[in-house]
Amino acid sequence: MSKQYQHSVSLEVEKCKGCTTCLKRCPTEAIRIRDGHAVIQSDRCIDCGECIRVCPYKAKKAIHDDLACLSRFKYKVALPPPSLYGQFDRLDNIGYILQGLKELGFDDVFEVACAAELVSAYTRQYIKRSDVKKPVISSACPTITRMISMNYPYLCENIMPILPPVDIAAYLAREKAKREHPELTDEDIGIVFISPCPSKVSYVKNDFSAERNYIDAVVSMRDVYFALLDVMKKQEEPFETTASGLIGIGWATTGGESTAVFNDRYLAADGIENCIRVLDQLDQTEEADMGGLEFVELNACSSGCVGGAMTVANPYIAKAKLHTLKRYLPVSPNQPASEWIPDEFFFKSSIEYNPYIRLSPDRSEAFRMMSEIESIREGLPNIDCGSCGAPTCMAFAEDIVKGETTADECTVILKKMFHEYLEEHKDRAVNEKRRPLSPTSNASDEPNEGGTNA
Amino acid sequence: MNEPIRFHFDVDGENFSSAGEASVTVKKRLRQLGYPPDVIRKVSVAMYEGEINMVIHAHGGEADIEVGKSEIVIILRDKGPGIANVDLAMQEGYSTARDNIRALGFGAGMGLPNMKKYTDSMHIDTEVGVGTTITMKVLL
Numbered sequence: 001m002s003k004q005y006q007h008s009v010s011l012e013v014e015k016c017k018g019c020t021t022c023l024k025r026c027p028t029e030a031i032r033i034r035d036g037h038a039v040i041q042s043d044r045c046i047d048c049g050e051c052i053r054v055c056p057y058k059a060k061k062a063i064h065d066d067l068a069c070l071s072r073f074k075y076k077v078a079l080p081p082p083s084l085y086g087q088f089d090r091l092d093n094i095g096y097i098l099q100g101l102k103e104l105g106f107d108d109v110f111e112v113a114c115a116a117e118l119v120s121a122y123t124r125q126y127i128k129r130s131d132v133k134k135p136v137i138s139s140a141c142p143t144i145t146r147m148i149s150m151n152y153p154y155l156c157e158n159i160m161p162i163l164p165p166v167d168i169a170a171y172l173a174r175e176k177a178k179r180e181h182p183e184l185t186d187e188d189i190g191i192v193f194i195s196p197c198p199s200k201v202s203y204v205k206n207d208f209s210a211e212r213n214y215i216d217a218v219v220s221m222r223d224v225y226f227a228l229l230d231v232m233k234k235q236e237e238p239f240e241t242t243a244s245g246l247i248g249i250g251w252a253t254t255g256g257e258s259t260a261v262f263n264d265r266y267l268a269a270d271g272i273e274n275c276i277r278v279l280d281q282l283d284q285t286e287e288a289d290m291g292g293l294e295f296v297e298l299n300a301c302s303s304g305c306v307g308g309a310m311t312v313a314n315p316y317i318a319k320a321k322l323h324t325l326k327r328y329l330p331v332s333p334n335q336p337a338s339e340w341i342p343d344e345f346f347f348k349s350s351i352e353y354n355p356y357i358r359l360s361p362d363r364s365e366a367f368r369m370m371s372e373i374e375s376i377r378e379g380l381p382n383i384d385c386g387s388c389g390a391p392t393c394m395a396f397a398e399d400i401v402k403g404e405t406t407a408d409e410c411t412v413i414l415k416k417m418f419h420e421y422l423e424e425h426k427d428r429a430v431n432e433k434r435r436p437l438s439p440t441s442n443a444s445d446e447p448n449e450g451g452t453n454a
Numbered sequence: 455m456n457e458p459i460r461f462h463f464d465v466d467g468e469n470f471s472s473a474g475e476a477s478v479t480v481k482k483r484l485r486q487l488g489y490p491p492d493v494i495r496k497v498s499v500a501m502y503e504g505e506i507n508m509v510i511h512a513h514g515g516e517a518d519i520e521v522g523k524s525e526i527v528i529i530l531r532d533k534g535p536g537i538a539n540v541d542l543a544m545q546e547g548y549s550t551a552r553d554n555i556r557a558l559g560f561g562a563g564m565g566l567p568n569m570k571k572y573t574d575s576m577h578i579d580t581e582v583g584v585g586t587t588i589t590m591k592v593l594l
Binding site: 151154280281284286289353355357358360361363366367370371374 | 474488494495
């Protein structure tokens with residue numbers, strides 16, 4: 001993770017008006033307005049997609065592979081997550097989607113929900129181990145994992161070391177392809193994830209999970225949704241059937257992963273702001289005071305993955321649709337072959353604290369900078385208006401000390417200075433006028449003075 | 455190292471939902487200064503417990519944090535009822551919190567013991583009817 005982190009949120013500069021909407025909503029203060037448009041600070045961005053959702057000018061875009069990328073591979077496998085199933089109106093059978101994906105050119109489809117059921121089984125096993133730090137925090141949402149690695153050093157160890165369902169699905173899909181088609185090389189096979197969010201795109205691009213990424217391309221759920229609409233219309237009763245159960249599909253919405261742990265000592269939260277509050281509290285609470293909490297599921301998006309920034313349907317509507325779709329499915333048809341969790345299903349390394357926030361690697365220098373920040377902040381209006389291009393006065397003070405901006409960007413201070421200048425100037429103008437004019441004519445001078453005052 | 459850095463916070467006694475905000479801010483500052491996770495953990499648990507105590511028992515108060523060369527000093531001042539029996543208050547599980555506060559998950563009687571546990575020294579200066587000042591130090 002030492003190399004430059006690649007993000008999946010980008011900005012179309014021409015569309016950005018430099019308004020402060022995204023600036024104020026970014027949970028990690030990663031955005032600044034510079035030269036009239038937003039700039040995302042790469043080391044702070046967690047790819048949560050909030051800025052994409054709130055931008056009134058649609059200037060923020062998620063970066064992902066487009067469907068044309070399929071042609072790169074000889075044998076293509078689609079990985080649809082359960083959140084995809086909740087996107088369609090009047091859909092009563094998941095088989096239509098699976099079949100539609102094949103019509104779009106995929107040679108095989110491997111449902112992420114099936115792998116999710118395996119992860120649920122592994123989680124149940126993992127939290128029973130006596131050597132794990134409680135509460136165990138789900139590793140499924142990459143935005144949360146990145147957030148923890150950046151801001152919650154103490155909680156890094158709590159993250160479950162087992163890979164999220166998408167990676168395990170990718171691994172199994174590749175194994176299956178190789179088994180069924182021994183003539184294929186690794187390069188021939190393209191494992192393509194249909195992502196509901198930009199976060200999963202970054203996750204794959206940065207090889208976060210494994211030595212060799214199991215996923216080859218990540219396409220947007222929105223793109224796939226529209227492509228599927230065209231092919232799904234023509235179909236009769238589908239010949240494909242879903243292999244996932246209630247538990248796997250439950251992972252698409254908050255609480256699904258937790259309830260599948262079969263242990264009521266869990267906490268499930270969604271929405272990045274709520275997640276931050278939960279993490280803050282976990283971070284500063286003594287273990288004994290956590291009420292025996294065993295498992296924590298945090299989803300950066302409202303309602304969970306159905307709320308991702310690359311989905312189509314409203315998350316609550318998608319959730320309701322999923323309820324209907326999973327109604328008559330078996331509970332969990334996918335079970336691990338044995339108790340042993342394969343090595344390939346673990347993260348390649350543990351999540352490490354990344355102190356991006358540190359002002360300087362040198363403590364004395366950091367101290368000096370902090371003192372300066374505090375003294376600058378005292379002189380700022382502390383109204384967090386955002387006009388300077390920083391989300392808060394505190395962030396502005398930090399930017400000044402880091403040399404990224406200058407104090408005169410503060411419009412409140414500038415306005416005050418301008419008024420002082422005007423006051424001073426008015427007096428001077430009056431004095432200057434009085435001196436040369438007073439010996440000759442007082443009368444003509446008076447109305448002028450009144451005029452400037454008004 | 456330079457002069458110690460001081461942070462001051464007013465802890466709002468009326469608002470349970472904002473309780474703990476000062477410790478979140480301090481935590482961030484310590485990360486910015488590059489302190490190791492275990493030091494940050496100690497300061498934030500001790501301060502959080504103290505902050506919650508001030509909200510529960512004393513209608514809020516003030517928190518002053520001094521980050522110095524060899525230690526971090528946390529001073530929590532309130533004008534609350536004071537602690538009648540400090541030894542009793544230091545016992546794990548002892549609490550005078552009202553039921554409505556316990557219902558919020560606070561008042562488990564672990565506040566002061568945890569503060570002591572997570573800091574290298576703790577001094578309680580209290581007078582019934584006048585208020586309490588708690589000074590905690592985390593050595594670096």
